[in-house]
Amino acid sequence: MPRPGDSWVALTVVDRIMTKLKQLEDYREEIEQCVKCGACRAHCPVFGAEKHEGRVARGKVALAGAVLDGEIGFEAKVLEDLSQCLLCGSCCAQCPNKVPTEEIVAAARRRIAQQRGLSSFGKGLAAVLGRPKLMNVLAKTGGALSSLLFKKVPENSGLRLRFPAPYIDADRTLPPIAAKPFRERVPERIPGTEGAPTVAFFTGCGINYMYPAVGEAFLKILKFLGVTVIIPKDQACCGLPAVSAGAGGTVEALAAQNLAALNRTPVDYVVTACASCNAGIGKIYADLGGDYQTLAAKTMDIFVFLAQHGLPEKLAALPKAAQRTKVTYHDPCHLRTRGITKEPRLILKALPQIEFVEMAAAGTCCGLGGTYSVYHYETSKKIGAKKAANIGASGAELVATDCPGCIMQLQDSVNHAGLPQQVVHLLELVVDALPAVE
Amino acid sequence: MTESHIIAALKEIVGADKVSTEQADRICYSYDATQQKFLPDVVVHPTTTEQISRIMRLANAEKTPVFPRGAGSGFSGGSLPTKGGIVLTTEQMDQILEIDEENLVAVVQPGVVTEQFQQAVEKVGLFYPPDPASLKFSTLGGNVAECAGGPRCVKYGVTKDYILGLEVVTPTGDVITTGGPTMKGVVGYDLTKLMCGSEGTLGIMTKIVIKLLPLPEGKKTMLVLFDSIDGAAQAVSAIVRNKIIPTTLEFMDGRTLDCVRQATSLQVPEAARAVLIIEVDGDLEFLDKQARKIAEIIQPLGVVETRIAETHEESEEIWQIRRSVSASLRKVNPDKFNEDICVPRSKVPEMIRKIDVIAETYSIPIVNFGHAGDGNIHVNIMIDKQVPGELEKAEKAIEEVFKGALSLGGTMSGEHGVGIAKAAYIPLEITPETALYMKTIKKALDPNNILNPGKIFLD
Numbered sequence: 102m103p104r105p106g107d108s109w110v111a112l113t114v115v116d117r118i119m120t121k122l123k124q125l126e127d128y129r130e131e132i133e134q135c136v137k138c139g140a141c142r143a144h145c146p147v148f149g150a151e152k153h154e155g156r157v158a159r160g161k162v163a164l165a166g167a168v169l170d171g172e173i174g175f176e177a178k179v180l181e182d183l184s185q186c187l188l189c190g191s192c193c194a195q196c197p198n199k200v201p202t203e204e205i206v207a208a209a210r211r212r213i214a215q216q217r218g219l220s221s222f223g224k225g226l227a228a229v230l231g232r233p234k235l236m237n238v239l240a241k242t243g244g245a246l247s248s249l250l251f252k253k254v255p256e257n258s259g260l261r262l263r264f265p266a267p268y269i270d271a272d273r274t275l276p277p278i279a280a281k282p283f284r285e286r287v288p289e290r291i292p293g294t295e296g297a298p299t300v301a302f303f304t305g306c307g308i309n310y311m312y313p314a315v316g317e318a319f320l321k322i323l324k325f326l327g328v329t330v331i332i333p334k335d336q337a338c339c340g341l342p343a344v345s346a347g348a349g350g351t352v353e354a355l356a357a358q359n360l361a362a363l364n365r366t367p368v369d370y371v372v373t374a375c376a377s378c379n380a381g382i383g384k385i386y387a388d389l390g391g392d393y394q395t396l397a398a399k400t401m402d403i404f405v406f407l408a409q410h411g412l413p414e415k416l417a418a419l420p421k422a423a424q425r426t427k428v429t430y431h432d433p434c435h436l437r438t439r440g441i442t443k444e445p446r447l448i449l450k451a452l453p454q455i456e457f458v459e460m461a462a463a464g465t466c467c468g469l470g471g472t473y474s475v476y477h478y479e480t481s482k483k484i485g486a487k488k489a490a491n492i493g494a495s496g497a498e499l500v501a502t503d504c505p506g507c508i509m510q511l512q513d514s515v516n517h518a519g520l521p522q523q524v525v526h527l528l529e530l531v532v533d534a535l536p537a538v539e
Numbered sequence: 540m541t542e543s544h545i546i547a548a549l550k551e552i553v554g555a556d557k558v559s560t561e562q563a564d565r566i567c568y569s570y571d572a573t574q575q576k577f578l579p580d581v582v583v584h585p586t587t588t589e590q591i592s593r594i595m596r597l598a599n600a601e602k603t604p605v606f607p608r609g610a611g612s613g614f615s616g617g618s619l620p621t622k623g624g625i626v627l628t629t630e631q632m633d634q635i636l637e638i639d640e641e642n643l644v645a646v647v648q649p650g651v652v653t654e655q656f657q658q659a660v661e662k663v664g665l666f667y668p669p670d671p672a673s674l675k676f677s678t679l680g681g682n683v684a685e686c687a688g689g690p691r692c693v694k695y696g697v698t699k700d701y702i703l704g705l706e707v708v709t710p711t712g713d714v715i716t717t718g719g720p721t722m723k724g725v726v727g728y729d730l731t732k733l734m735c736g737s738e739g740t741l742g743i744m745t746k747i748v749i750k751l752l753p754l755p756e757g758k759k760t761m762l763v764l765f766d767s768i769d770g771a772a773q774a775v776s777a778i779v780r781n782k783i784i785p786t787t788l789e790f791m792d793g794r795t796l797d798c799v800r801q802a803t804s805l806q807v808p809e810a811a812r813a814v815l816i817i818e819v820d821g822d823l824e825f826l827d828k829q830a831r832k833i834a835e836i837i838q839p840l841g842v843v844e845t846r847i848a849e850t851h852e853e854s855e856e857i858w859q860i861r862r863s864v865s866a867s868l869r870k871v872n873p874d875k876f877n878e879d880i881c882v883p884r885s886k887v888p889e890m891i892r893k894i895d896v897i898a899e900t901y902s903i904p905i906v907n908f909g910h911a912g913d914g915n916i917h918v919n920i921m922i923d924k925q926v927p928g929e930l931e932k933a934e935k936a937i938e939e940v941f942k943g944a945l946s947l948g949g950t951m952s953g954e955h956g957v958g959i960a961k962a963a964y965i966p967l968e969i970t971p972e973t974a975l976y977m978k979t980i981k982k983a984l985d986p987n988n989i990l991n992p993g994k995i996f997l998d
């Protein structure tokens with residue numbers, strides 16, 4: 102349970118300010134587009150694990166509509182159903198009428214935060230989550246989470262929202278927190294060759310605090326291509342975990358900080374190596390309009406960038422290794438729902454040391470879902486277990502993906518299933534294949 | 540309102556966490572794909588036959604209505620709790636109990652999702668053909684209760700053709716079994732067939748024994764564009780006359796094509812006024828030959844273009860066109876009445892002409908597509924409910940469509956069932972004597988009229 106003084110509760114002041122983000126009312130038309138066909142039951146990972154209508158897009162949309170009609174308030178059961186959403190967008194991608202459930206749920210969460218403060222959403226969650234196992238964990242404050250996290254990670258980082266210390270289950274595998282965050286290790290500008298593009302690297306919290314090696318791989322690969330890279334030190338969390346938590350004001354404050362940081366130096370693209378950040382900036386900021394929209398339009402996933410700037414051809418020219426490692430790929434929701442599925446595979450298939458194998462249901466959510474897995478670890482584990490079974494069946498030795506959140510969750514799922522696979526960022530495989538560059 | 544002692548008794552039977560009277564849950568179990576809404580008093584998630592039996596005994600003692608529900612994807616309101624009471628959903632009874640590869644028989648719980656079952660049997664080289672367009676989310680219990688059909692039914696028949704036996708909880712709470720795992724069986728009445736299509740009014744199915752086929756080696760899909768709906772209809776007859784029964788024979792009329800043109804990037808020449816999607820399956824060596832033969836047979840019938848899919852992707856592209864139809868209709872008008880009349884195969888062109896006349900008479904757009912191979916036409920009457928008078932016009936048009944189908948020896952519903960959506964029209968199709976026979980069965984089995992009351996027959 103968050104206590105007064107928790108960073109989470111402290112956020113509520115900003116979050117009660119009215120935001121430029123869309124309000125629940127703005128979605129009335131989309132809500133009415135739902136024809137109650139039930140197709141989302143086939144695609145919602147939470148429904149697949151829970152088999153309850155309140156958990157599926159159709160149910161959540163019906164509840165959001167009932168709230169707007171004044172038929173029901175934000176009572177505990179409604180909070181629970183609205184909290185049971187990964188915001189993965191799998192439903193919308195397959196919905197015949199493209200009902201954006203993930204946006205509707207996020208808007209409802211913002212409304213809850215505005216009306217009652219974030220903490221009451223948290224309390225509501227905690228109340229319905231009052232399962233003995235979790236209560237035990239709550240008692241063991243701290244748990245498995247590295248206490249370093251709270252010394253090194255700033256108050257407004259999404260990592261804090263994803264892992265508020267008291268909620269962390271003891272059996273969760275978490276990566277260690279980097280002794281020195283990535284952005285403190287590198288200069289703000291790394292010059293490339295004349296004529297090559299200039300990009301800003303939006304690192305996101307995952308790479309900065311937990312997976313600095315991915316950031317280093319990013320820089321080596323872009324150096325290989327002669328690209329000039331700007332890494333603004335004062336960039337912040339993209340805000341996506343805050344979207345998940347309903348913290349609308351925080352989203353806007355973070356967006357403003359990032360806009361200032363990323364606009365200081367003119368660049369051709371803002372490149373991300375985290376699917377969530379890509380959706381955070383590329384999609385959520387677009388809703389804020391004006392300069393934010395321009396920034397959103399410039400944002401590009403690293404593999405799209407690499408595919409467009411000749412890397413697959415360069416890789417294909419390298420001699421194939423005799424002994425190749427079998428690797429499969431997991432589609433992060435935040436790329437898949439934005440149509441980015443081909444580019445990472447194109448690059449994987451071009452890697453000389455790799456044999457690519459497709460796993461079943463590669464596009465199904467890993468189960469992390471922003472703040473979801475913290476509050477619904479048991480369901481999240483069930484979703485992860487299906488993923489792990491498919492990974493096991495694929496025969497791959499490594500799982501590559503393009504999102505630190507997915508890496509963390511997939512590794513946790515694989516470990517729980519007792520499987521040997523390692524989960525890596527695809528950039529780490531790319532850098533292994535390149536001839537050494539200085 | 541269902542009283543508190545009933546709720547307490549329900550909790551005692553299934554456990555407190557499987558019973559809910561929360562407003563949120565009542566809302567979530569108030570609708571199906573008809574988009575109508577009726578709030579139940581309580582939602583129950585049983586997991587065993589015994590629990591369902593005890594719930595039915597309790598409901599009888601208390602005279603509380605019970606509404607069985609699968610996925611709630613029904614198009615006729617069969618699962619809607621029109622009188623409050625208890626929604627009993629089988630969605631958590633979702634286990635495949637047995638796949639017997641020696642006898643080609645499977646046993647499942649009713650909440651198993653159709654496609655998941657198909658994938659499971661296909662893994663071991665077996666085949667469950669019924670393929671309603673909702674197969675990714677509908678339950679097998681709901682399929683049996685509605686006797687669902689789909690494109691493949693031309694060749695393979697509908698759900699009831701694959702049901703060998705059932706375990707059923709009767710409206711009064713007894714547990715009975717009908718049929719069994721044998722291919723033959725004539726002892727007593729055929730209660731299995733009686734349950735198929737009974738829309739949850741005669742009992743709750745708790746186990747389903749299913750007949751399986753060997754999985755065909757491959758399939759071939761073709762898209763044929765015609766210059767008129769008559770040409771397409773004649774093609775259907777010509778193919779069948781030549782002793783070829785394709786797996787599917789789907790058609791779309793000119794208006795449907797207009798919608799699809801707008802919704803997808805599909806290139807369709809303006810001259811095309813009707814489409815057939817034809818699929819054949821079987822041994823690989825015969826597929827090409829069959830596809831070519833079909834193309835030859837239909838060529839003189841006003842074919843504008845024939846595309847034969849060479850790869851799985853090309854075949855999927857063709858099916859994507861068919862699947863995009865339903866949603867693309869919204870472009871015509873926001874509200875739709877989706878009727879699924881069925882006429883003898885040879886009467887399809889005549890029926891389409893009748894529908895054209897009705898559309899003209901009432902000046903409302905009617906879009907037709909469906910399963911030409913078995914005469915099952917999805918008649919979509921597109922209106923805007925906000926426009927005064929449109930709803931009344933639509934209702935009159937629907938009645939005329941039904942009358943037209945019946946005059947050709949057809950039926951009002953091929954797949955979707957009666958539920959509440961067509962209950963008022965029953966006297967058009969069923970004579971008073973036949974209706975009495977049916978109602979007598981219902982009354983004998985459900986003396987208190989508590990299992991899915993008000994469905995099929997109006998109270």
Ligand SMILES: Cc1cc2nc3c(=O)[nH]c(=O)nc-3n(C[C@H](O)[C@H](O)[C@H](O)COP(=O)(O)OP(=O)(O)OC[C@H]3O[C@@H](n4cnc5c(N)ncnc54)[C@H](O)[C@@H]3O)c2cc1C
Nearest residue numbers: 609610611612613617672678680681684687688739744954
């Ligand atoms: C997009 C879409 C496409 C569709 N396409 C087709 C199609 O091609 N062909 C077709 O035939 N239908 C189609 N349907 C209609 C619908 O999917 C079928 O009628 C399906 O069989 C309903 O299954 P369900 O699990 O959703 O049942 P529900 O809608 O929940 O219930 C249907 C009926 O079955 C009863 N029932 C459910 N479970 C049991 C049980 N265990 N015991 C006794 N009674 C039970 C209910 O009381 C109700 O009367 C479509 C629907 C949609 C939304």
Ligand code: SF4
Nearest residue numbers: 135136138139141196
């Ligand atoms: S798939 Fe879309 S339209 Fe259908 S029930 Fe789900 S949200 Fe509604």
Ligand code: SF4
Nearest residue numbers: 145186187189190192
């Ligand atoms: S966004 Fe994902 S978790 Fe949420 S309702 Fe849609 S499919 Fe389910």
